[in-house]
Amino acid sequence: MTTPSLLILAGDGIGPEVMAEVRRVIGWFGDKRGLTFDVTEDLVGGAAYDAHGTPLTDETMAKAQSVDAVLLGAVGGPKYDALDFSVKPERGLLRLRKEMDLFANLRPAQCFDALADFSSLKKDVVAGLDIMIVRELTSGIYFGEPRGIITEGNERVGINTQRYTESEIERVARNAFELAMKRGKKLCSMEKANVMESGVLWREVVTRVGADYPEVELSHMYADAGAMQLCRWPKQFDVIVTDNLFGDLLSDAAAMLTGSLGMLPSASLGAPMENGRPKAMYEPVHGSAPDIAGQGKANPIACVLSFAMALRYSFDLGDEADRLESAVSAVLEKGVRTADLLGEEGVTPVSTTGMGDAILAALD
Ligand code: NAI
Ligand code: MG
DSSP: OOOOEEEEEEESTTHHHHHHHHHHHHHHHHHHHOOOOEEEEEOOTHHHHHHHSSSSOHHHHHHHHHSSEEEEEEOOOGGGTTSOGGGOHHHHHHHHHHHTTOOEEEEEEEOOGGGGGGSSSOHHHHTTOEEEEEEEOSSGGGTEEEEEEEEETTEEEEEEEOOOOHHHHHHHHHHHHHHHHHTTSEEEEEEOTTTOHHHHHHHHHHHHHHTTOTTSEEEEEEHHHHHHHHHHOGGGOSEEEEOHHHHHHHHHHHHHHSOOGGGOEEEEEEEEOTTSOEEEEEEESSOOOTTTTTTTOOOOHHHHHHHHHHHHHTSOOHHHHHHHHHHHHHHHHTTOOOGGGOOSTTOOOOOHHHHHHHHHHHHO
């Protein structure tokens, strides 16, 4: 077995702050569990622009293609707002997703018991919630042609095209079924087959792929009804698979059922590489949080949980991922809170490093 390789791209703003805690966690797994990773670090986003005049160099792109997993912090910030679109920090991230062809975006919505009061929903609606939304990430209406703003007669028309090929639907569906097999063996596919042809095809292809997974209980739901059900009783779901546009909205909505942006990890997976591992990038859902950057206030949990997803989905170390997630859960049970998680009175927030310390102590 070759040593698993990781490329860390900490990025901008709070990216390097939260990634510093993940580096300590990776160190812990090396020291205490004998799990060594071949870790390299490089620049992305504004940091890369400052050093090289581009948000992602070709060398970094090549490294990302060659490693087992990329771990990304966050990109962007007001300093770069005036830059030309072609060199904006976000372009670095988009290039990674596009060239690695990361077509399946995994967004868990998980409620840690200690934070159930933190939700805007009633405690019993969210306590114990653990669902996974698989969003198609590289096709659909954000990419379909024709697109643009044209002039027709004496007014302008804005155009975007929802377009899915059977193979695009099939590969993301297969990914979702595989995931469902590892979880609760329940998959709900969401589209709008009632009003969209792409939805009709989506439903047909997902059903066809489902024949290969007889153990998975497959259901279909119109995406608008799905949005309602997610708010009403989210625990009815296990894995949800949906297209790029609906997935964008549904995953953000589901994420907020459980609380702070500082808690949310994600994974973006592509096709299997020669060693059988999927192309993969792991990153917190949050951005570079310029309002708190440099102040040691950022919650590192989203980034730490993204590493836990890497353990599970890239390195087949599900037990170690469980270990890390349990440590996070234990820390929250003990009442350790970064500032973004404050709700209860009389709790003094810990710093980014303080949260890292607590997670390491819980791991021990
Ligand atoms: P943001 O996610 O950076 O921040 C939104 C709010 O959540 C802020 O009040 C922030 O302080 C708070 N927050 C975010 N992460 C936190 C954490 N770990 N701990 C505690 N509080 C946290 O989104 P915003 O402000 O819209 O964007 C800021 C910059 O980040 C922009 O340049 C944007 O383009 C970029 N961005 C980058 C993303 C990425 O790298 N994937 C995603 C979203 C935004
Ligand atoms: Mg979104």
